[in-house]
Amino acid sequence: MPNMGRKKTQMELIETESARHVTFSKRRSGLFKKASELCTMCAVEVAIIIFSIGGKAFSFGHPNVHSVFNRLRCSENLDASTSSNDAAGQDPILHDLNKTHSDLIEDVGL
Amino acid sequence: MPNMGRKKTQMELIETESARHVTFSKRRSGLFKKASELCTMCAVEVAIIIFSIGGKAFSFGHPNVHSVFNRLRCSENLDASTSSNDAAGQDPILHDLNKTHSDLIEDVGL
């Protein structure tokens, strides 16, 4: 059928909650994949933490999140930063990190 | 003239140092861009830390790296409120989780 494929997406907040959640899931996987590729190709250490609107925490780390963040605290040599607004405050649960694994495992098909 | 464009890249460590550095720079920007798009479209908080081989730290954060990092530590403390005053780098669950995560990625060959 016609009208499939990707349309140009407006770079702004996705209002519809369901659509936003779908996009979040897809792009989060994509981001983690890109990060893992960067680790493999360039032998670097990477840590990514994402807090969703609902306050759930998703993480990616190579070799692991803590070692990278601890290393940052020691050197404290920040380079870039991007900011804007937003600052909701909910307390995420550690167990939600398991969801990150489940997603990865499913995507990978293991 | 001919032979331009992108060839399919093997997903492995780039041996040539100069080439690896170029790829690192390009992909790092791409990763940060993806992250900022994710923040804009889905209103989430993201923190990324990258340590290059040379030990230099690159970071991306929305609203900033430290707030996201602290939020993670806060959630960990809430989850493991047994004892200890320094949960960072000591939480067995998160550590094990990310170890598994890394192993999974390596097994897959990403």
Place this chain on the structure above:
DNA sequence: GCCTATGTATAATG
């Protein structure tokens, strides 16, 4: 760094 051909990520569908 900029440019262009080509591979990849992904918005809409099914």
Place this chain on the structure above:
DNA sequence: CATTATACATAGGC
């Protein structure tokens, strides 16, 4: 969640 068309990222070359 699988597909597919298409926007986007990016390897190789200047």
